[in-house]
Amino acid sequence: MTTQTKLEVSDLVKHFGGGLTLLRKRRPSVQAVRGITLKVVAGEILGVVGESGCGKSTLAKMLVGLDQPSEGTIQLDGKDLVGANGKVNLKQHARRVQYIFQDPISSLNPRKTIREILSAPLIYLQGLSAEQRQKRLDELMTQVNLRPEFLERYPHEFSGGQAQRIGVARALAAEAEVLILDEPVSALDVSVQAQVLNLFKDLRESLQLTYVFISHDLGVVRNFCDRVAVMYLGRVVEEGPVEAIFSQPRHPYTQRLLDSVPGQSVRKLPAEDDAVELPDPMHPPAGCAFAARCPVATAECRQSDPELDALATGHRVACYHPLSPPDATTND
Amino acid sequence: MTIADIPTAPIVKKSGRAGPFKLLMRNQLAGFGLVILAIILALVVVTPWLPLTDPDVTNPSQRLLPPFTPGNWLGTDQLGRDMLSRLLWGTRVSLAVGIVATLVAATLGSTIGLLAGYFGGRVDGTLMRGIDMLMAFPYILLALAIVAVLGPGLLNALYAIAIVNIPFFARNVRGVVVTLRNREFVDAARLSGKGDALIVLTEVLPNVLPVIVITMSTTVGWMILETAGLSFLGLGAQPPTADLGSILGEGRRLIINAPHVATLPGLVIFILVMSINLLGDGVRDALDPRLKAGALMRPAARTRVASAAKTAPAQAQQGLLDVVELRTEFHIGSEVHRAVNGPSFSIAPGECLGIIGESGSGKSVTAMSLLGLVASPPGTIMDGQVNYRDENLLAVDDNRLRTLRGGELAYIFQDPLSTLHPLFSIGDQLVEALRAHQPLSYQAAWQKAVALLEQVRIPNAKARAKVYPHQLSGGMRQRVSIAMALANEPQLIIADEPTTALDVTVQAQVLKLLNQLRHEQNSSLMFITHDFGVVAELCDRVAVMYAGELVEVGPVAEVLARPVHPYTRRLIACVPDVNRVSDRLTEIPGLPPKVNDLPVGCKFADRCDQVTDACRAAPVELETLTDSRQARCIFAREVL
Incomplete structure (x- = not known):
């Protein structure tokens, strides 16, 4: 695997709302993403986990160019996504970065056949002739393990898993190198989820794809x-190789997430106090956003927000009091 | 992976659900409207070939003949023109104007609605404020003003009617487009390289068409009526051309001496508009996705239970609740x-x-069947027993079932936001649940509601009891649902x-x-x-x-x-x-x-x-x- 950086995100901020009303009052604004710096290496699968409202879908939308950052930059192969005119050239970007939607059925227009849906990127992004299109359509359907005669059907005739394969075929039709997978299996049943995840893995091998995989399912993330x-709450609190994160989480929130997986036999943190609530994204707290729920928080945590600092190679954590690695605790 | 392990999807059969036309015909009134309208349409289509006298030829010697006069079966008017012929030709004009005006209004209104809904922001603001201004005038005043500017005449009346009706289309279409714009398939089309114009025309418009058709079907009748109104005032069809409104207007002066001259066109307008409206309502019911889902059927208070399941002899109780061969x-x-x-x-x-x-494994339907919560129609419990403390819940009467539901047997559903009522505070909803089963005063029930909220560990329960469901987070809302389930010691x-x-x-x-x-x-x-x-x-x-x-x-x-x-x-x-x-x-x-x-x-x-x-x-x-x-x-x- 090369270590060439494919996507690089620096100090990315996105807020919604804001500005002034007609009466010159401030509109409330929500900070969905509050300063994210990340790298995606060519050929890897970067998992982004977090709970609802943490900004992971907003991040995904920005990576694919459907939303524009309020501040910060996104670079693809070292080239800024936002052009000189201050806008993303979506048509150009879509040839390289594509998106897989969470709800497979609603991402397909109910009044179009699969052929029409899959032809769109071939016509508007690839500019293929009718003959080339037919060949490519057959190829795509084979790649995602669907029978070519399905091309003439409408989306409602498909199950969730099949519909998601069509979504994958559409992304492949654009011949993108990077796929942003936004909870691509969370709407599917477990038995079907495995089919789709394995398909993603096979495609990565055969087409040398890079994935950003947004999910809230820790089991899937660990295995994928x-x-x-x-x-x-809009920031990356911990980042590192999947093994390090799962076997030696350093941020208390990561540990809390792992402890919360139902059916876990060993839990490291004391059970969470009843009824702690998530911080309000309209008014993010001054210090670390997790401080109110954190078992090791101190006054320092409530006053200033820790930076994402490197611990070991490739493992970064934003915490003043990172949990000790497991071997250290056993030594004490 | 090979093609061989492709999931073998069976060829999807045509759904057993009735198609739109079948649904339409199931509505008897709509069918009646369709038949009447079809007869009227057939008549006006063949009018030019019918052996009728020219509607505009005057014959003063034959003026004001009463109906049933041989040769003039519906009589003649004040200029001796044959009423039957005039009515048929008049209906032709009225229908044509009504339909053309509808098409014009639909095209313009839908375009405005599409643009406003899709682009939002400034475009939306500008277009919709224009529409609001159109709507701010009483429609007949506006139509009169337009005709006053353009001058009287059938074509100008058509323009006036069309313009007056643009807001209906624009607002309906915009409402639908606003929700469609945020659907994922629009984003997907954008990522497929389609530009805005293509997305509006090829992705959004096909999904809006049913709404346009529904709005058209419900406005045609209205437009015919408005055209008749303008003609009645002498601003529409100009003599010798006549539509139903102008015939009515001319006959008005003779209402005492020759009532048929005014009543006959009135009757035709009535029949025409009524048949169109009945049909239009039917079309709306058949096409509207919200109504399609069965909302019109109004499910019964409990699931229908086939008699086999009601009369089966109860088996000996084993646990608290025994479910036997439930179907x-x-x-x-x-x-x-x-x-x-x-x-x-x-x-x-x-x-x-x-x-x-x-x-799809049937787990939820099983749970809902226990207390008859499956919507009927289409659900039916065909067979089986649900025995709770030596009582077959499938056979008990409605009152008993109501006592058990939310009392000894309580439900908690998946989405608390849709099970809690958005307009009542959570305390009030708990009070309602308590008082439905226990003879408590409001005060006492409120105390108990607060205690229940404390029991499900909602912090600051006393103050929180007064908040509304949308003010709580998902986890807190689910706690409220749990409190509600616990209210009557289930x-x-x-x-x-x-x-x-x-x-x-x-x-x-x-x-x-x-x-x-x-x-x-x-x-x-x-x-x-x-x-x-x-x-x-x-x-x-x-x-x-x-x-x-x-x-x-x-x-x-x-x-x-x-x-x-x-x-x-x-x-x-x-x-x-x-x-x-x-x-x-x-x-x-x-x-x-x-x-x-x-x-x-x-x-x-x-x-x-x-x-x-x-x-x-x-x-x-x-x-x-x-x-x-x-x-x-x-x-x-x-x-x-």
């Missing part, structure tokens, strides 16, 4: 990703 | 969907039974995926709470989920459902450690383990069978790796293997 970034 | 079916059109195919299970006092299955709580919509850390809190409460109250719990982890966390026993049947039942630890049924085994293997990495995830090839087309033998046979001919030949029974374990597989004994 190479590296993981854990997000909490 | 629930959905009859949709000509098809029968067998959602629940005879599961039998029993829940002991204080026990937690987990029901696990994938979507013996059994039926929880249908109560933590599926919650984040994992919140889910952990809610599961912990449920477990504590269950032990505090010593109530039984029937917990429906698709997550083995949750079952392991909370339940004593687990029942695995597949295609409406129980395929395996047993104590949780035993089933998880040594699953007997191939489905259970493979389902457990499918779940990616957070504690372990495996290079390749196990998958179950294929899809579950369709419940409207179930195989005779083992329902899992098509996806099973150890299937034999015997599996497919005959139904496989749920076999009791040990005291506590049952499985529905012919190899079960060999495995255990």
Whole structure:
């Protein structure tokens, strides 16, 4: 595997709302992403985990160019996504970075056949002739393990897993190198989820794809990703190789997530106090956003937000009091 | 992976649901309207070839003949013109103007609605404020003003009517487009390289067409009426051309001497507009997706129970709740969907039974059938028993069922946001739940509601009781649902995926709470989920459902450690383990069978790796293997 950086995100910020009303009052604004710096290496699967409202889908939308960052930059192969005119050239970008949607059925227009849906990127992005298109369509359907005669059907005739394969075929039709997978299996049943995840793995091998995999399912992330970034309230709180994150989590929030997986036999943190609530994204706290829920928080944590600092090679954590690695605790 | 392991999707059969035309014809009034309208249309189409006198030829010697005069069956008017001929030609004009005006209004209004809805922001603001200004004038004043500017005449009246009706289309279409714009397929089209114009025309417009058709069908009648109104005032059709409105207007002066000259066109307008409106309402009902889902059918207060299930002799009670051979079916059109195919299970006092299955396995329908909560139509409980403390719940009367629901037997649903009423404070909703079952004063009930909120560990319960559901987070809302279920000291709580919509850390809190409460109250719990982890966390026993049947039942630890049924085994293997990495995830090839087309033998046979001919030949029974374990597989004994 090369270590060439494919996607690089620096100090990315996105807020929604804001500005002034007609009466010159401030509109409330939500900070969905509050300063993210990340690298995606060519050929790897970077997992992004976090709970609802942590900004992971906003991040995904920005990576693919559907949303524009308020601040910060996104670079693809060292080239800034936002052009000189201050806008993303979506048509150009879509040839390189594609998106897989969470809800496979609703990402397909109910009034179009699969052929029409899959032809769109071939026509508008690749500019293929009718003859070339037919050949490519057959090829795509084979790649995602669907029968070519399905091309003439409408989306409602498919199950969730099949519909998601069509979504994958559409992304492949653009011949993108990077796929942003936004919870691509969370709407699917477990037995079907494995089919789709294995398909993703096979395609990565055969087409040398790079994935950013957004998910809230830790089991899937552990078994699917190479590296993981854990997000909490719009920031990355911990990032590192998947093994390091799962076997030696350093941020208390990561440990809390792992402890919360139902059916876990060993839990490291004391059970969470009843009814602690997530911080309000309209008014993010001054210090570490997790401080209110954190078992090791101190006054320092509530005053200033820790930076994402490197611990070991490739493992970064944003915490003033990172948990000790397991061997250290046993030695004490 | 090869083509061979492509999931074999059966060719999808045409749905048993009735098509739009069938739905339309089911509505008798709409059918009546259609027939009348068809007759009128046929008549006006052939009018030029009918042996009628010219409608504009005057004959003063024959003026004001009464109806039923030979040669002039509907009489003549003040200039001796044949009324029948004038009415037919007039209807032609009125219909043509009404339809053309509708088309013009639909085209302009829909374009405005599409642009405003799709682009939003400034475009939306500018266009819709223009529409608001149009709507701010009384329509007839506006039409009069337009005609005053353009001058009287049929064509100008048409423009006036069309302009007046633009807002209806613009607003309806905009409303739909605003929701469509945020749908994922629009983003997907953008990523497929389509520009805005293409997206509006090829992605959005096809999805808006039904709305445009519905609005057209309900406005044509109105437009004809408005055209008649303008003509009646002398601003529309100019003599000698006549439409129904101008004939009526001319006849008005003779209403005493020759009432037929005014009443006949009035009657035709009435019949025409009524038939169009009846048909239009029918079209709306048939096409509107909200009504299509059966909202017009108004489900009964409880699920219909076939008489076989009501009269079956009760079996001896074993647990707190015994379910015996429960069968629930959905009859949709000509098809029968067998959602629940005879599961039998029993829940002991204080026990937690987990029901696990994938979507479509019938687990929720089973839970809803227990207290008759499945919508009827289309649902029917065909057979079986639900015995609760020596009482068959399928046979009890409505009053008894109402007492049990939310009382001794309580439900918690998946999405608390849709089960809590948005307009009442959570305290008031708890009070209502309490007072429906207990003779409490409002004050006393409120005290108790606060106590319940404290019991489910809602911080600052006294103040929180006054807030509305949208002011709470998802986890807090689910706690309120749990409080509501606990309100009347339930013996059994039926929880249908109560933590599926919650984040994992919140889910952990809610599961912990449920477990504590269950032990505090010593109530039984029937917990429906698709997550083995949750079952392991909370339940004593687990029942695995597949295609409406129980395929395996047993104590949780035993089933998880040594699953007997191939489905259970493979389902457990499918779940990616957070504690372990495996290079390749196990998958179950294929899809579950369709419940409207179930195989005779083992329902899992098509996806099973150890299937034999015997599996497919005959139904496989749920076999009791040990005291506590049952499985529905012919190899079960060999495995255990």
